[in-house]
Amino acid sequence: MIDVQRLRVLRAVAEHGSFNQAATALRLTPSAVSQHVAALERSLGTQVVARSTRGVTLTPAGRIMVGAAESVAAEIEHARNKVAQLGTGRPRLTIATFTSGGRLLLPAALTRLTAAHPRMLLHIREGEPEDTLPLVRQGAVDLALAYHFDGPLPVGPGITSALEWTPLLDDPLHVVLPTEHRLADRDALDLTELAAEPWVLGCLKTEAYLRRYAARAGFDPDVRGTTTDYFFARSLVAAGTGISLIPSIALAPDVPGSCTVPITSPAPVRHIGVATIDRGDRPHLATLVHALRDQAARYDVP
Numbered sequence: 001m002i003d004v005q006r007l008r009v010l011r012a013v014a015e016h017g018s019f020n021q022a023a024t025a026l027r028l029t030p031s032a033v034s035q036h037v038a039a040l041e042r043s044l045g046t047q048v049v050a051r052s053t054r055g056v057t058l059t060p061a062g063r064i065m066v067g068a069a070e071s072v073a074a075e076i077e078h079a080r081n082k083v084a085q086l087g088t089g090r091p092r093l094t095i096a097t098f099t100s101g102g103r104l105l106l107p108a109a110l111t112r113l114t115a116a117h118p119r120m121l122l123h124i125r126e127g128e129p130e131d132t133l134p135l136v137r138q139g140a141v142d143l144a145l146a147y148h149f150d151g152p153l154p155v156g157p158g159i160t161s162a163l164e165w166t167p168l169l170d171d172p173l174h175v176v177l178p179t180e181h182r183l184a185d186r187d188a189l190d191l192t193e194l195a196a197e198p199w200v201l202g203c204l205k206t207e208a209y210l211r212r213y214a215a216r217a218g219f220d221p222d223v224r225g226t227t228t229d230y231f232f233a234r235s236l237v238a239a240g241t242g243i244s245l246i247p248s249i250a251l252a253p254d255v256p257g258s259c260t261v262p263i264t265s266p267a268p269v270r271h272i273g274v275a276t277i278d279r280g281d282r283p284h285l286a287t288l289v290h291a292l293r294d295q296a297a298r299y300d301v302p
Contacts, residue, residue, distance in 0.1 A: 098145065116287050125141065136163060145168075146274070164278060178258060181243070200224055225241065237258045
């Protein structure tokens, strides 16, 4: 029989990439973490981690077991939530969202949800997809409104995801310029025309995405600043600090002194959707997903 505590330890090792950091997170000694992993390997008859001077990485068997660990943790959390509901007699829904997507899509969808399920207990938490998507897998949240650029969902290291991804809308990124900029009157811009410009950006992932697109266009962008707020980034553009790359849903409200220009194809795009996990019949969750899809369908991308 596989010990649940050993699975929990392995999941922490996968998340942190070392026995020492996993031990700190679990409040154990590194030796205890190593013993738990070794005991799991003996019970399975195979290695679950590859050890090196640079840390540990999961083996194929280890990735399978981390997926199992996620499933076990999710089921325990789901059972805990159901037991908690017995005391109140009211269904509970925990929703995670990123800021700009939540501001655009969630309010109207939640109004529809609470009209259909007036006894629903709602809990909202904010976070970026790399943090919230694993929470869906673990059962800590029921639904995550999230996004990704090109490539797979950011579900975290070593996680074999059982997430169900429902696309909502594509969110193209636009160039934001000072209104007095020499290119401000253009109908569209190619990134190569912006190779010499300084940039101020609204999040770290946008910077990473810009650098990938810029590399394809043959230049290295001069990034002068990265904020955690798109409105602040556009304010810096209006002040003449640089130009920016902003998702379409974050272009409102207007910032005086700045203007927006689309990027010619192939334009960088954020793909927005919702992540859930199948746990049988949950009509309140289905209502919310349908409401989010309807709300996204009403949005007119600039």
